[in-house]
Amino acid sequence: MFVAGGLLLAGCGSNLWPSLTGDDPSASAPSQERIEIPAARAEQPAGAPVAAPRGLAPAGAATEGVQAAAPGRATGTFVGKKVEAMSQDLGKLKGAVGRLDTRMREIRADTTDATQRYLNILAAMNSKLQVGTTPGNPVLVQQWNEAQQQLKRIETNIARMNSLSNDAGAEASVAGYLLDSVRATFTLSGAVDEDHVQLRALEDEVNQSVVTIDRLLNELSDDLNRQTSHLASERRNLTAMSISIKNGERYGSSLMNRALAQAEVKASMAARRPLSPDSRPLVVIRFDRPNVQFEQALYDAVSRALDRKPETAVDLVAVHPKVGSSAQVILNSTAARRNAENVLRALVEMGLPATRVNMTSMPSAAAQSNEVRVYVR
Numbered sequence: 001m002f003v004a005g006g007l008l009l010a011g012c013g014s015n016l017w018p019s020l021t022g023d024d025p026s027a028s029a030p031s032q033e034r035i036e037i038p039a040a041r042a043e044q045p046a047g048a049p050v051a052a053p054r055g056l057a058p059a060g061a062a063t064e065g066v067q068a069a070a071p072g073r074a075t076g077t078f079v080g081k082k083v084e085a086m087s088q089d090l091g092k093l094k095g096a097v098g099r100l101d102t103r104m105r106e107i108r109a110d111t112t113d114a115t116q117r118y119l120n121i122l123a124a125m126n127s128k129l130q131v132g133t134t135p136g137n138p139v140l141v142q143q144w145n146e147a148q149q150q151l152k153r154i155e156t157n158i159a160r161m162n163s164l165s166n167d168a169g170a171e172a173s174v175a176g177y178l179l180d181s182v183r184a185t186f187t188l189s190g191a192v193d194e195d196h197v198q199l200r201a202l203e204d205e206v207n208q209s210v211v212t213i214d215r216l217l218n219e220l221s222d223d224l225n226r227q228t229s230h231l232a233s234e235r236r237n238l239t240a241m242s243i244s245i246k247n248g249e250r251y252g253s254s255l256m257n258r259a260l261a262q263a264e265v266k267a268s269m270a271a272r273r274p275l276s277p278d279s280r281p282l283v284v285i286r287f288d289r290p291n292v293q294f295e296q297a298l299y300d301a302v303s304r305a306l307d308r309k310p311e312t313a314v315d316l317v318a319v320h321p322k323v324g325s326s327a328q329v330i331l332n333s334t335a336a337r338r339n340a341e342n343v344l345r346a347l348v349e350m351g352l353p354a355t356r357v358n359m360t361s362m363p364s365a366a367a368q369s370n371e372v373r374v375y376v377r
Contacts, residue, residue: 079191083198086185089178090202093171093209100167104220107164111157111227118150118234125241135248144245147238154231161224165349168220172213176290179206214338221345225354281317281373287339288369295346298374302352305376314347314357315375316340322363329363336370337361343372 074080121143128140182203186196283301285294305312318340320332340359348354 075192075194077190077192077195079188079195082185086182086202090205093174104164107157107160111154114150114153118147121147129244133248136246140245151234158227161220165220168213168217175210175213182206218341221348225348279375282376283374284371286369286371299350312376316343316359317373318361319364319367319371319373321367322365332370339370340372
């Protein structure tokens with residue numbers, strides 16, 4: 001399976017490389033595969049203003065009419081001016097998130113309407129075919145064409161969701177950079193106590209925006225997977241329906257759908273089975289620096305596994321170091337799970353059904369950084 005990179009990760013050095021290691025699931029004897037991927041550098045000129053590219057906000061978020069974050073009392077210091085500028089950047093970020101949330105609501109509403117219309121038309125055709133009708137009934141032909149139009153609406157909305165997903169990724173990058181800028185400002189000299197009070201409040205607000213965008217990305221990924229699967233299934237059903245209309249009698253749902261459903265049941269059952277204690281991971285993705293680029297290596301490894309065993313199921317295990325204070329362990333656990341969610345989202349975008357993936361988390365005294373282990377069975 002594949003593992004997706006996380007948003008919030010530990011520091012990096014320019015000469016470090018994240019590594020993915022694991023075993024070939026088809027080898028007769030245990031062997032380990034090591035893939036090294038260079039981490040992308042996120043170099044940002046010092047003092048560069050934060051631009052707010054189009055992003056995505058969680059559906060249902062109360063973000064309408066968001067204003068710039070209140071910077072608090074002006075202190076007149078250099079740090080105080082930085083706080084004011086970053087507060088304005090945060091306001092722009094929240095405004096963009098609100099506008100994208102509105103777009104998401106519109107897409108969902110249109111998809112719901114198209115789905116309801118399609119199902120009503122389909123029910124009418126099935127009802128007529130069930131009681132019997134004439135071959136090539138023109139009323140059924142017209143209804144079939146109308147059903148096709150509703151599926152095209154859903155297809156258009158899937159493309160709009162993909163565009164929103166790209167915008168959400170850009171917005172997440174903006175939020176991450178703004179968070180780094182706020183934290184870096186704590187180290188500047190010449191600040192008064194009020195400056196640090198305002199910085200802490202600003203950091204909390206940016207963190208909240210990061211969580212909001214991340215949650216939206218996951219919801220959007222679920223919507224895309226669900227609607228894409230539904231669209232493919234119903235297109236096959238309409239093909240079978242056209243034969244029924246031609247002959248004036250109902251045959252049933254697509255045989256291809258039945259075959260695929262059986263394969264998915266086997267895969268989901270495999271995903272629910274407990275992981276063997278002596279299992280070796282296919283891939284290990286270490287998030288020991290920002291912007292770990294793992295997608296291509298993950299795709300290659302999972303593709304080979306699926307070629308050998310099409311019904312392969314995947315386990316994602318979010319591993320975090322069991323060191324430091326209890327608060328630090330909790331933070332590491334949250335970051336590791338977020339990394340695993342990003343990996344899951346990447347796998348779904350690559351076409352792997354979410355029903356084939358099982359996700360868990362665990363601490364490890366041996367782990368030096370957060371990592372995601374990918375197992376196949």
